[in-house]
Amino acid sequence: MPQDLKTKEDYRTLVDRYDVFLFDCDGVIWEGDHVIGKAKETLQFLRKEGKRVFFVTNNATKSRKANKGKFDKMGIQCEEKEIFTSASASANYLKSVLKFPADKKVYVLGEKGIEDELDAVGIKYSGGTNPEDNVFIDLMDFSSITSDPEVGAVLCGLDMHMNYKKYARAFKYLRENEGCHFMATNLDSTFPTHGTVHPGGGATVAPLSCALGREPLVVGKPEAPMLESIVQTHGFDKSRMLMIGDRLNTDIAFGNKGSIDTLMVLTGIDQREGFEKEDAVATPTYVLEALGDISVLA
Numbered sequence: 675m676p677q678d679l680k681t682k683e684d685y686r687t688l689v690d691r692y693d694v695f696l697f698d699c700d701g702v703i704w705e706g707d708h709v710i711g712k713a714k715e716t717l718q719f720l721r722k723e724g725k726r727v728f729f730v731t732n733n734a735t736k737s738r739k740a741n742k743g744k745f746d747k748m749g750i751q752c753e754e755k756e757i758f759t760s761a762s763a764s765a766n767y768l769k770s771v772l773k774f775p776a777d778k779k780v781y782v783l784g785e786k787g788i789e790d791e792l793d794a795v796g797i798k799y800s801g802g803t804n805p806e807d808n809v810f811i812d813l814m815d816f817s818s819i820t821s822d823p824e825v826g827a828v829l830c831g832l833d834m835h836m837n838y839k840k841y842a843r844a845f846k847y848l849r850e851n852e853g854c855h856f857m858a859t860n861l862d863s864t865f866p867t868h869g870t871v872h873p874g875g876g877a878t879v880a881p882l883s884c885a886l887g888r889e890p891l892v893v894g895k896p897e898a899p900m901l902e903s904i905v906q907t908h909g910f911d912k913s914r915m916l917m918i919g920d921r922l923n924t925d926i927a928f929g930n931k932g933s934i935d936t937l938m939v940l941t942g943i944d945q946r947e948g949f950e951k952e953d954a955v956a957t958p959t960y961v962l963e964a965l966g967d968i969s970v971l972a
């Protein structure tokens with residue numbers, strides 16, 4: 675069972691125990707456009723203590739640059755190079771690991787965050803926010819679902835403009851183009867916003883997985899790429915790193931798989947029942963009501 679952090683002494687021991695703090699965003703730092711409690715004060719305090727701070731989010735709707743704008747608006751100190759998103763990680767994965775060919779393009783089921791990150795690594799794309807793809811087609815009219823041999827990958831993330839045309843196109847490319855990669859930025863079933871939860875990136879990709887009868891390659895949490903990229907770039911000692919998140923099957927599993935300690939906060943998706951049950955998908959090292967609680971040390 676995780677250690678419950680409740681007192682000032684607990685918080686002090688935690689802060690002294692780690693040098694590098696990785697933060698999930700939705701449900702930990704903010705909920706929609708609102709900062710959660712005193713999360714900002716805790717982040718300020720950790721920086722004052724000389725800690726390294728990184729933001730590791732599965733939210734693929736915004737680029738790192740757009741996220742930096744969100745931090746600025748909220749008055750939270752942050753540098754763009756401290757932000758890692760499942761969209762930027764997926765673009766990097768296509769570029770560096772899959773060596774995505776320059777003459778191919780990615781078909782996007784997702785928002786601008788994915789497009790911007792593909793632009794950043796010089797990968798061409800179609801679909802996404804293109805108005806031509808964001809329309810309803812007439813019942814049983816498949817005339818616009820045409821082949822495109824240039825599509826070498828389909829990348830899915832949270833898309834708030836999903837429609838049959840996009841699914842049918844993505845499905846066609848994946849069925850017809852030999853070697854077309856099927857990827858998802860993340861598989862979160864839900865995300866917290868506006869005082870409730872709404873369908874997340876995993877819910878966007880599910881109809882396509884269902885039609886294809888197979889699952890996508892996932893690059894976001896809980897998979898390793900974002901953690902490995904931080905560790906390799908900075909040469910950090912994993913035993914001094916802590917992942918802080920609100921979701922067991924992404925954030926906490928990310929830490930468990932990547933062999934770093936984890937802190938679960940209860941301001942987002944999962945609650946105590948999640949890790950208390952016998953078949954818990956992941957177990958945090960620590961549990962804390964809210965990130966802002968640590969700010970009493972400031």
Ligand SMILES: O=C(O)[C@H](O)[C@H](O)COP(=O)(O)O
Nearest residue numbers: 699700732733862865874875
């Ligand atoms: O589906 C999504 O895109 C996610 O649920 C989401 O926004 C998660 O963001 P995180 O909690 O990793 O910051």
Ligand SMILES: [Mg+2]
Nearest residue numbers: 698700701920
């Ligand atoms: Mg979260």
